[in-house]
Amino acid sequence: MLLQALGLSHRFGEREALAGVDVTVRPGVLTGLLGPNGAGKTTLMRVVLGIIEPDAGQVLLDGRPVAFADRQRWGYMPQERGLYPQMPAGRQLVYLARLHGLSPAEAEARARALLAELGLGERWAERTERLSGGLQQRLQLGAALVHDPDVIVLDEPFAGLDPVAVEELSQSLRERVRAGRTVVLSSHQLDLVQDLCEEIVMIDHGRTVLTGRVDRLRASSGRRQLRLGLAPGTPRDWLTAFPAVEVVADQADALRLDLPPGTDALAVLDAARAAGSVIDFGLDLPTLSQLFLAAVGDAVPGGAGPDA
Ligand SMILES: Nc1ncnc2c1ncn2[C@@H]1O[C@H](COP(=O)(O)OP(=O)(O)OP(=O)(O)O)[C@@H](O)[C@H]1O
Ligand SMILES: [Mg+2]
Structure with missing residues (x-):
């Protein structure tokens, strides 16, 4: 739908x-x-x-x-989790499946299959509050899926x-x-x-x-990052030939470069190889958080929001 x-x-x-x-x-x-x-x-x-x-x-x-x-x-998994802490994991899902109109036998079969799928097969009879946070979260996903939404x-x-x-x-x-x-x-x-x-x-x-x-x-931003694994001691002076290229990280044996759209990545790689020994390299597309930062400028993804 x-x-x-x-x-x-x-x-x-x-x-x-x-x-x-x-x-x-x-x-x-x-x-x-x-x-x-x-x-x-x-x-x-x-x-x-x-x-x-x-x-x-x-x-x-x-x-x-x-x-x-x-x-x-529909199945909804809210951010604030809402399971019954005292109820055993299996019974919790059976109960929710019954609320959605499944027969007792269907509800139990669905609950068992879901617990097994979510790695909780051994925890059928265990009280929810005794499950670790991550296991409770799996159970919460089970609760959202129990009626096959x-x-x-x-x-x-x-x-x-x-x-x-x-x-x-x-x-x-x-x-x-x-x-x-x-x-x-x-x-x-x-x-x-x-x-x-x-x-x-x-x-x-x-x-x-x-x-x-x-x-x-x-892909559409046209930006890429070039990762270079370098032999220690490899000079960096060759970078001056690429003024538009930005050094994102510079470690003893590695460089990460931001290549603006249109940069010839192979030319940069060749220059690095001419300067010293390139042990490893890779060309990456920007991550979603890099795209986010580029789009909004100042905000920090996953960090403080406007209320902090
Ligand atoms: N019940 C409420 N009363 C007043 N303000 C609220 C209420 N719920 C959310 N807000 C405000 O609305 C904005 C959006 O909140 P929301 O919870 O939708 O964000 P979110 O993207 O889910 O964030 P998070 O990643 O922290 O879960 C925030 O500024 C928040 O403080
Ligand atoms: Mg939220």
Whole structure:
């Protein structure tokens, strides 16, 4: 199903949390809502979920206004987690599945399959409060997925997770995306999701900063970074031949250079090789956080927001 948020605006008193943001989430295209702390991601998701009434704008599903019944078929993982601490992990999911109308047998089968998928198969009978923070987060994702929703909205699903858990949960999400579900997730860790999300909407102070396919956004700036692994003692004077090239990092045995659009990367590499021994090299596209910084100038992704 095609999920669209069009022209969303919302104020909390004097504070403008959303100032006309558009987000389109297509089925089968994992979409990231990115931005630093306080950008408006949670507010936007709450508006999409119908928890907050926007001051302006609308939320459409397959081109028509979202109805209450539509949202029954959605799964939402809120940023503030809401599990019952005393309830055993398995029973928690069975309970939620039953609320969604599954039979007792279906609910139990779904809960067992999900716990196994999320690496919690051994924790069926364990009280939720005894699970580590990361394991509770996996369970919270299970809670959002237990009724096999058509539309999946996840607010910071990766915050606080270790890299293995990030990869495992990413795998679960990719499978659902491949099955044609509509999936949007938010993250303030811009680079964490750049290999996972196909499309992104990046917001800051309630406004859209960048939007589109991640690969095109990263390629379209024309900027690249050249990494050079150098034999110690390799001089740097050859860099003066490339005044537009900026040194991002200079260590004893490594250089990282920012190449503006149009720079002949091979000419730079050749100059380095002529000056000394190049042991290793690589050409990288800018990361999403570098694009964010370039777009907004002063803000720090993942750092302090406007309220700090
Ligand atoms: N209930 C509220 N009352 C007043 N202001 C609020 C409320 N909820 C959010 N805000 C403000 O709206 C702005 C956007 O907040 P929001 O929680 O949507 O940001 P976010 O992008 O989700 O940030 P984070 O990465 O920290 O989760 C912030 O300035 C925040 O302080
Ligand atoms: Mg948030």
